[in-house]
Amino acid sequence: MIRDEDILTIDAPSLTAGERLFLPAILGGMKTTLRHMFALKQRRTVQYPEEKRKLRVENYRGVHRLNRDHDGRVACVACYMCSTACPAHCIHIEAGESPWPDREKYPVKFDIDELRCIYCGMCEEACPVDAIELTPDYSLVGRTRDEMILGKEELLAVFDATRQIKPRKDPHITGYPNSGRPEAGRVDAVLSGTAAEAQDHAARDGDTAAGGAAKAEHGGGPGGDGSA
Numbered sequence: 001m002i003r004d005e006d007i008l009t010i011d012a013p014s015l016t017a018g019e020r021l022f023l024p025a026i027l028g029g030m031k032t033t034l035r036h037m038f039a040l041k042q043r044r045t046v047q048y049p050e051e052k053r054k055l056r057v058e059n060y061r062g063v064h065r066l067n068r069d070h071d072g073r074v075a076c077v078a079c080y081m082c083s084t085a086c087p088a089h090c091i092h093i094e095a096g097e098s099p100w101p102d103r104e105k106y107p108v109k110f111d112i113d114e115l116r117c118i119y120c121g122m123c124e125e126a127c128p129v130d131a132i133e134l135t136p137d138y139s140l141v142g143r144t145r146d147e148m149i150l151g152k153e154e155l156l157a158v159f160d161a162t163r164q165i166k167p168r169k170d171p172h173i174t175g176y177p178n179s180g181r182p183e184a185g186r187v188d189a190v191l192s193g194t195a196a197e198a199q200d201h202a203a204r205d206g207d208t209a210a211g212g213a214a215k216a217e218h219g220g221g222p223g224g225d226g227s228a
């Protein structure tokens with residue numbers, strides 16, 4: 001039971017004559033509006049999709065990707081940390097015995113339901129080998145719910161399409177070589193040519209994984225985890 005002496009009575013503050021007219025608040029709001037109208041250098045409107053916003057590559061949380069290791073294999077070790085941490089329960093993994101001697105398991109199946117995802121970033125925080133990351137690509141579209149569920153090959157293809165603008169972090173736990181950091185110019189140029197870079201990269205490496213960007217923008221395109 002609450003004692004009388006624990007109850008606080010708070011009276012509403014009395015308004016001054018000016019506040020009763022709401023003029024100071026109206027003028028304050030108009031001042032903010034006018035400041036934004038004439039601050040041309042701080043223009044925030046972009047003509048999307050012809051013009052795309054420049055985003056911070058390092059921490060923008062867009063479409064997921066599954067990273068490859070230095071041998072081109074899927075870096076995931078199927079530990080389930082990301083799916084355990086995911087508050088939206090949108091990561092589904094099926095683990096299998098690894099065909100490689102340097103790890104016990106690898107993901108036979110790895111799906112992310114991008115429609116259920118709330119893009120909180122918990123999965124990439126939880127991953128012990130930095131195998132899953134969110135990218136600065138926000139242009140994921142699909143005509144059906146199924147198209148919005150990205151499988152392993154599509155997530156690997158997103159990595160292929162974005163690794164030039166966001167190299168994989170140095171995963172100390174595995175001792176993989178340092179993959180470097182994005183150059184300043186590349187950071188500024190994010191999203192200005194993701195698909196084109198994917199094509200360039202695919203052409204250089206002779207793989208067909210550039211479909212990741214295409215999937216991210218148009219919905220479709222296989223990659224490969226090097227296990228075949």
Ligand code: SF4
Pocket residue numbers: 082085086087088089090091112116117118119120121122123124
């Ligand atoms: S960003 Fe958040 S909601 Fe989306 S898959 Fe990762 S942990 Fe789940």
Ligand code: SF4
Pocket residue numbers: 075076077078079080081082083093126127128129130131132
């Ligand atoms: S993506 Fe990372 S956290 Fe998720 S299962 Fe693979 S290794 Fe574990």
